[in-house]
Each structure stands twice: as structure tokens, then as C-alpha cells.
Amino acid sequence: ISLTVALHKQWYQRRVRGKKGNEEAEGFTLKAGMKNTKVRGPPSADAFKERPAKPTSFRKFYERGDFPIQLEHDTKGNKIAWKVEIEKLDFHHYLPLFFDGLCEVTHPYEFFSRQGVHDMLEHGSHKVLPVIPQLIIPIKNALNTRKKSSVCTSLKILQHLVISANCIGEALVPYYRQILPILNIFKNKNINKGDGI
16 A cells, blocks of 8 residues: 555656646746746845844843832832932933843833833933933844834834933934934834824
């Protein structure tokens, strides 16, 4: 019985090979120019594929306990309890670290980085402008992960950054070449997300 099955398989394979256009070939090869071949398409570029985020320095600093923050549970939800007044913080040191945490998607890192950035932008508006060049790489890294949650969070942070003080929009103009290419990829992904963006 196994011999008849094997013979039947061979007969079927010959018959399938003999049909027109059933052999596949890579593009730009000699085989692709032959009569009975079908040229395979190019591989997917994966432009929208989520990229894994590298370990952030925000996570390292948080786990060491270097940030003057702690989680405060409130009737309205969680918020950050600052151990030091925000106006007295060194913005050149802390603000880029909080922006670096925008790549994080796990609790509590994601919450602390997002809320920490919002709090610092609200209370230290005059100290933000000199730090703009240091914020570009963390913003670019967060957008490069291509995770929908990280991209949406980064866009909200950019909005808050621009309205937090005067001249910040103008200070971001030289860095558009680093920020906008990622947004260009997603410009046609305009399905209504409601409050997600």
C-alpha cells in the first residue's frame, strides 16, 4: 500500500509541475525569465512593525531610587508626590531622564515618566527652553518604537511641550528632520482613535 501511495504522490507532483506558472522564482534571476515560472514579490518592509525598546536610563534611575518621587494614591486616582519642589529641580538632569521613559509601556515606569514630564512642564516653564536639544533623542526613540501607545503619548507630550512656554515651537524647528520622518510613516493611519490620540 505504501508503494502505491508513493507512486501516486510522484505522479501528482509531476502533474502539478507541468501546469503553467506553478514554479516560483526570486525576482531578477535567470529562472524568473523562464516560461512556466511565477515571480515572487518582494518581502514585506515591516514599516509599521513595532520595534523593541532598548533598556532606558529612566528605568535604571527609578530602580536605584534616584528620583525624588513616590506614588500617591488619591480618591481621583494615582499621582506623583514630589519629595522636592519641582521648581528647585535641575531640569538639565531630570527632564531628559523623564523624557527617556516615554519608551516604557509597563507600570509603574510608564506612569511615572508620563506624569513626571507633565508635572515638570507645568511648573518649570522658564527652565524648559534651554533643555530642548537634550529632549530630541528621547522623543525620537519613543516614536521609533512605533508602538501605538508610545506614539500617542509622545504626541501628547509634544503638544504640552509646545504650549508650556514661549518660543519652544520655534526652538523645535531645527529638529524637525529627526522627529517628522516617523510621523510621516503614520500620516495615513487615520482611523478614528477617539481619545486615544
